[in-house]
Amino acid sequence: MVKPFSRSKRTPVRLRHKIEKASAAKKRKDRKEAKNNPQWHSRLKKDPGIPNLFPFKDKILEEIEEKKRKKAEDAQRLRDAAKSQKSKSNVDAPEADEDGDEEMEGHDLTDEEMEEDDAADTGNPMAALLASAQARAVEYNKDGTGRDMADDGDDDADGGVYVSSTFSANNKNPDSSRKAFDKIFKQVLEAADVILYVLDARDPEGTRSREVERQVMAADSGSKRLILVLNKIDLVPTEVLNGWIKHLRRYFPTVPLRASTPASNAQTFEHKQYTIKNTSETLLRSLKSYAASKQLKRSISVGVIGYPNVGKSSVINALTSRLNKGIQSFACPVGSEAGVTTALREVKVDSKLKILDSPGIVFPAAVNDESVDSKQKRKAEHEARLILLNALPPAQISDPQPAVAMLLSRMSQSQALYDKLLQHYGVVALGPFNQGDITTDFLVQVARKRGRLGKGGVPNLNAAAMTVITDWRDGRIQGWVEPPVLRVTDDTEMGNGASVEVGPTADQKIIVKEWAEEFKLEGLWDGATDEQA
Template sequence: MVKPFSKSKRTPVRLRHKIEKAGSAKKRKERKLAKQNPQWRSRLKKDPGIPNLFPFKDKILEEIEEKKRKKAEDAQRLRDAAKSKKSAGKNAEVEGEDADEDMQDDQGDLSDEDMEDDEEDAADSSNLMAALLASAQVRAADYGSKGDLADDDDGDGIDGGVQVSSNLSADNRNPDSSRKAFDKVFKQVLDAADVILYVLDARDPEGTRSREVERQVMAAQSGEKRLILVLNKIDLVPVEVLAGWLKHLKRYFPTTPLRASTPASNAQTFDHKQYTIKNTSETLLRSLKSYAASKQLNRSISVGVIGYPNVGKSSVINALTSRLNKGVQSSACPVGSEAGVTTALREVKIDSKLKILDSPGIVFPAAVNDENQEGKQKRRSEHEARLILLNALPPAQISDPGPAIKLLLERMSASPALYDKLLQHYGIVALGPFGRGDTTTDFLVQVARKRGRLGKGGVPNLNAAAMTVITDWRDGRIQGWVEPPVLKIADDAEMANGATTEVGPSADQKIIVKEWAEEFKLDGLWDGTNNE
């Protein structure tokens, strides 16, 4: 029973809130005073250690010291094991080099320059791979002399990519560095391969093609090497342009189109019906396997893949290996949208009769004969701009993207349709040399404003805008290609005078092309009319 006139213990809400505010204010004041206190102490309390009066203090300290001593001994034992393994690897490497030199002396086929390159490669590697490679070469030479099979595995399968050389870093802008890389990488591939797949970019086949490479392949081993031109990235060019380039290139070497990978996001592509990833890669793989079976050698056929950087060499190998995996995407070789992903020779085994050798991208150096220093600098700037449009330079090696944008606009202006598509892609109405600038500067200024490439104070960043355009060009978001050459036929007057204006391969070259196409069963395939 409640007593009459008793006072309730409930407090009003207003009073509770007042008490909470007062408490919060007091805590804030304490924290503020604590910060002003010069004798500030950390919240992390220091470990006081073991008290001296603890009866088992000596025993605990001995256990701690014993654990420290065992940990130090284990670390020292691991370091000694690593040193001994490294020294054993160096000794095995030296033995492998001696065996390799003996084999080269017996064969007498390698030149002095190749021997020097091999010695440099062996000196650079500091692991067991060099020794294993040298011993494998000795065993391969023994098998070749006895007539035994070089491959013990008779079943079909794909081995993962095996790196067979040290990393290669070359500055393709420098002709000297490019020449050294060309001499080193291309000669290794040419010596090891029986068939050369020369990968070209369908947007500019002649720009990614080197006649010096073709001459060296034709002259190697008295013409025993085979060369096939692979026209990659065909989905970035229209049907009539692709048919024209196939017709032109087939006059020199057997040529096959290939769509090795799916395009980048928002890329402007063309549908070629029968020119799919499955059909083109299966055709190329079937041709290589038929050639390997027709040779009936006691070893596997080696196929070397060469070409400019970022033309899709590794993607070609992945497309071929994915056919054996029933269309499952293959990762035998690492790929990327930028140039310079592949930095060393990599071997991928298809089966007991066929293996493919992936190589880093090489740029055949352009000759610079101008004695004037200003002329050399101008020639190198033009060479760098051409390499940028060929996607042959990684972004780290691009010093000035401006000349490349100027060259791109000049090429696009030759085709009004492509030029209008380029402006529409960036939402540009018109270009003109406004102020003291030129057309290229006005184009980059408008791209910077449209894409938000602005610096401090809203000033357009022309370098960032140029790199944006280069990235869009590399990924196929900007449509552009080189028209195939048209053969000029001589008129009746020139024929009467015995002169002709048609420049093409000789009769011997046409016979070689026909015979090679029959060996790979490429004769009559992809004539450019079966996809209409």
């Protein structure tokens, strides 16, 4: 029973219709005003993006970029497979008969298709599905990943890209690195006539392996050629770059290269003679002149090796862009993180030159002293060194704090670089406060400056360390290794038996000079003081 004095809370139908009519009239008025407004407005709402203070912003952005890269690589693989299948069908298509049976051209059935048709005729759908899957698998293995890397193919086809099976290696484990080194390097060494050894200009000796150089010199009775490519030269000053070129040219022909544009907000140096166009054109011209001088009936293979994320794929894209009149090339996928290239890629430049892009591997170093205090400590130091060499993707980094401690130790050797590092993050001073160390104090201040805070405002040291590692990888932090200098000794020092740094032998100098003449590198960039004669 409804009380006589109670009032219902339901909205009357008359009032509800009145509100709907007013809303419709308001929308019509807004649409009419929008037509007269000269400023264009999109109907789609703009994505506000991820806030800068969000603690997992870098991780989310990395996942998005990884998905885009995988999607682009899958699309490229499907396009290559379709292209090769189309070219194969055009070659295998029978000619039309003289009686006028043109409609049957190109419809010859393979054995797999005949089996599929027979299964369909018997009325067994599972058998038809199985036969179809087997036929597609055989077709994919032939066209996609089963291509022989040593096969030259048709000489008149230009710009082809072929991909081998994928590759995975755990660079944190030295044993796995050794196996990956033996597997990938031997494939590239057997297939290539010229080896481009890509080094990071910030730490050339850290990304260089003498064992690799010895194997290249000894391979195939010494017929292989090795060129050192000093990449990322825009991240070091001119005097440091010239010093490293002068030092490396005592051992092998060395070409400075700026393969790609730097990351955003990267602190770079401008080198007037070492531009992207000048260096890439010089390297491509040297390779083509060597291929022409050999006068072989097959194409010259150029293998590109180096540490992960040292810029091997960018070197290939820089070379192919010179053929496209400066238009940016995407022959090989690139990224700011290590591990983008997961397979051997063959990029055909022309009928006389093809380039092999290899996945980045950590070259194993010979361990002379096995009596190490702790295996865990050795693995942590190994991982920290790989992180500073940008050889580990973020997903494989277990603890980035030792890498930051190693970076601070290296930066402290130069007061100017150390002050620039503190100024970059707005850190005034460092000290072992609260019974901690300098690295912890540095990460605490970076976490507060960059908003890497956890629950309750507690600084997230791992997130702050990853921020420092990302800035180091992208060149936002300046840092490099000074080139070694050969000390000139006088007669008194020689008589006293003083230790003198020994340079390359006379045979090594002769080899360097002959190889430089083969590639027409003699006399290039005299400002770098070419001392290989």
